[in-house]
Amino acid sequence: xxxxxxxxxxxxxxxxxxxxxxxxxxVGSYAAxxxxxxxxxxxxxxWLTATIPxxxxxxxxxxxxxxxxxxxxATAVALTVTAVGALAVAALVVGRRLxxxxxxxxxxxxGTWGFVAVATGEPLLALGAALPPAVVVLVAVAAPSxxxxxxxxxxxxxxxxxxxxxxxxxxxxxxxxxxxxxxxxGESLDPxxxxxxxxxxxxxxxxxLEGAEPLVSDNFYTVDVANVDPTLDxxxxxxxxxxxxAEEVTLDYEDLTAMESxxxxxxxxxxxxxxxxxxxxxxxxxxxxxxxxxxxxxPKGDCECVRLRAADDYYQVFxxxxxxxxxxxxxxxxxxxPRGHGYPVRALIPGHWxxxxxxxxxxxxxxxxxxDGYWEERGWHGTGPVETVAKLHSVSDLADGRKQVGGHAYAxxxxxxxxxxxxxxxxxxxxAELTDPLEGISVxxxxxxxxxxxxxxxxxxVRAIDGEGNRQPREERDAFPSGATGWVSxxxx
Numbered sequence: 001x002x003x004x005x006x007x008x009x010x011x012x013x014x015x016x017x018x019x020x021x022x023x024x025x026x027v028g029s030y031a032a033x034x035x036x037x038x039x040x041x042x043x044x045x046x047w048l049t050a051t052i053p054x055x056x057x058x059x060x061x062x063x064x065x066x067x068x069x070x071x072x073x074a075t076a077v078a079l080t081v082t083a084v085g086a087l088a089v090a091a092l093v094v095g096r097r098l099x100x101x102x103x104x105x106x107x108x109x110x111g112t113w114g115f116v117a118v119a120t121g122e123p124l125l126a127l128g129a130a131l132p133p134a135v136v137v138l139v140a141v142a143a144p145s146x147x148x149x150x151x152x153x154x155x156x157x158x159x160x161x162x163x164x165x166x167x168x169x170x171x172x173x174x175x176x177x178x179x180x181x182x183x184x185x186g187e188s189l190d191p192x193x194x195x196x197x198x199x200x201x202x203x204x205x206x207x208x209l210e211g212a213e214p215l216v217s218d219n220f221y222t223v224d225v226a227n228v229d230p231t232l233d234x235x236x237x238x239x240x241x242x243x244x245x246a247e248e249v250t251l252d253y254e255d256l257t258a259m260e261s262x263x264x265x266x267x268x269x270x271x272x273x274x275x276x277x278x279x280x281x282x283x284x285x286x287x288x289x290x291x292x293x294x295x296x297x298x299p300k301g302d303c304e305c306v307r308l309r310a311a312d313d314y315y316q317v318f319x320x321x322x323x324x325x326x327x328x329x330x331x332x333x334x335x336x337x338p339r340g341h342g343y344p345v346r347a348l349i350p351g352h353w354x355x356x357x358x359x360x361x362x363x364x365x366x367x368x369x370x371x372d373g374y375w376e377e378r379g380w381h382g383t384g385p386v387e388t389v390a391k392l393h394s395v396s397d398l399a400d401g402r403k404q405v406g407g408h409a410y411a412x413x414x415x416x417x418x419x420x421x422x423x424x425x426x427x428x429x430x431x432a433e434l435t436d437p438l439e440g441i442s443v444x445x446x447x448x449x450x451x452x453x454x455x456x457x458x459x460x461x462v463r464a465i466d467g468e469g470n471r472q473p474r475e476e477r478d479a480f481p482s483g484a485t486g487w488v489s490x491x492x493x
Contacts, residue, residue, distance in 0.1 A: 014092055017140040021088035022081030024132035025112050027173035032128020033120075034180030035228055040129050042228040043119045044076035049225060054378040058480050061272040065279070066223060073227050084129075087111045088137050101141040109134030132169065182231050185336045185343030189286060195263050195334045198284055198439060202265070205435050207446045209394035209406040215438060215446060216265070216333065217281035222340045223270050223354070225374065230311040230360045234336075234344040239293075239328070243306075243366035246298025253330070253344055259288040262327060265440035267410050268354035269386055271375075275476070275484040276391050280410060282444055285348055286331025291323040294364060301368040308347055311360040316373035318349060318356075318383055320366075325350050325413075325441050328361065350442035351385050351412030353483065381482035386412040388472045390419045390447065390464035392488045398450065403492065405460050406448035409434075415467035419447040425459035426487070432462075453492070461489040 029040040036042070049057075049072065060068040088108045095104035113130035117123040189195075199216060206214035213219070234253040241249040263286050270279035294306065304320045327348040330337060337343040342359030349357060355375055373383065388411040396404050409416045419432040432449040447462075463472040476486035 014089055014140075015085075017092065017136060018085035018089035019081065021108060021112075021133035021136045022083070022085035024136055024169060024173075025084040025116070025129045026077060026080055027170050027177075028132035029116060029125075029129035030177035031173035031180065032177075033122065033125045034177050034182065036181065036231045037228055038120050038122040038125045039177075039228060040080055040116045040120060040126075041073060041076045042226070044079055045072050045227040048072055048075060058379060062479050065273065065277070066221075069224075069227055076227070083115065084108075084112050084133055087115075088133055091137060092140065095141065104141055105134050105138045108137045182339065184231065184233065185338040185341070187336045189331045189334060189336060192263065192286075192334070195284060195286065195331075198263060198265070199334060202284070202438055205438070207406060207433075207435060207448050209404075209446065209448060210396045212393040212407050212446070213281060215435060215444075216283060220281040220283055220332075220341070221268075221270065221279040221354075223272070223279065224312075224340075224359070225314050226312045229339050231339075232311055232344055232360055237344045237362070239345065239362060239364065241294060241297040241364045241366070244299065244301030244368045245366050246300065249293065249297040251293070256288055256328060256345065257330060259292075261286055261288060261331075263331075264327075265438040265443045266327075266348055266350060267440075267442055267444040268357060269389075269410060269483075271353040271355050271380060271386075271483045272479045273484065274479065275389070275486050276393070276488045276490075277484075278393075279354070280389075280391070280408065280444070282438070283332050284334070285327060285329040286334075287327035287329035287345075287348065290326040290328050290347060290364075291320075293328070294320065294323060294366070297366070299366040301366055303367050303370045305367050305370055307365040307367055307371065307373075308358040308361060309363040309365065310358050311362050314358060314360075314374055316356040316358050316375075316383070317367070317371050318352075322349055322352070322383065349383075350440075351414075352383055353381070353386055355380070356383055379481050384482075385414070386410070387483045387485050388412075388414070388416075388464050388466045388470060389485075390416075390462045390472060390488060392460065392462050392490050394448075395460075395490065395492055401452070402450050403453045404448055404450045405462070405490075405492070406432075406446065407462070407488075408444045409447055409464040410444040411464065411466035411470075413442045414470070415443075416445045417465045417467050417469070419445075419449075419462060419464050421447075421449040421451075422461040423451055423453070423458055423492075425489075426461045457491055457493050459489055460492050461487050463487045 033039045091104040091107035109130050113126050116129040117126035202215045237253050267282040273279035307317045309315045329348050330345050346359040347361050390409040391407040394406040409419050420429040421432050422429045432447040435446040465471050473485040
């Protein structure tokens, strides 16, 4: 037992050195590359996304939502730390056996550099990941406290000092990495009286609902396939229309923004959200008609469909008819698109789920035969009209003793005709008050309803009727594969 404890005690410092080496590699890579595709975790998360079985991915989306991406990122951290840590430990073991103190440092540095350079394709920036673990190993082989002949208290003090140094390095690396992460987009477009007027009108029309976004969302949700967004710049961006066309068309950012612009509101809703989830938002988008550009190329082919491709290798297939009112958007709420929303250019296809609104758009391919998009290949519904929904996000007490409930209602291009509210669990219904429609093709409306509450708890139920007279389906259905349905209810005290 004593021998086992002694061996474990001798091995523990080496394992901790490996752990520190792995962690510093991640921090060093972040400091060198920022949160960009050159960051070591970017290709690891992409590999995980591509290799995890679809059934697992779909379950994670339904149960964890956006937390699934954070889990993916955490897994990538664990894999990277383990890989670099194992390399460092192996290098230390080899160096001790050969009685060569320089060899572990070289093996760790070169091995980490090779791993990161191959994974990211950025050999120069890979040095940021390789140097810190090499320094960690250098300190380890030079520190007498890592010898088993030193007192335990001395080793503990050395490990504590090393841990504090690691924390300091991590904080410094994070600060540097934040500065290295590009803040593309977000700059103002050319001033427009029309945009200012539309945004001012939307603000004036909005109901003040505690816990619910105004008509133009303050915090627009983002969901992406990749954990790390592409780092395109408008000066380098081009869009090519290829495939079954009479003539390929290529345009750059200046060509696009020189076209006559369109400003309109549009709502996006995530197909994977829960029925009363928070992944549905609205913005004022600025762009150019997408269909006009496709027509300029002279589309041919038998399927009358197109595949839209993004810089992060995401893709989606649409019938050409779906592009009729679509936009190539380069502006959001009077500013250039933020990086997380597809800077410099994204597609907006009205009435379709948010998952297929391709960001960082670089190619439109006219197809000769139909094909599945990214999410259809994984079992999701993909393109097609969104489900009608009225959400209940706001419950408040009014000064006159009444209750107020409210939220948003959305039905894609069908629009919202009315929202009905029941305060007795669905026995009786009353019509809610709606905001005036915003100027757009596929836009939500806010609703609110005020009433004298009964004593004690009661069940509030809400449902919407779209512009074609269809009532929100009562049948409850999970998000996979075609979006959650059902009437939203909430117990109110």
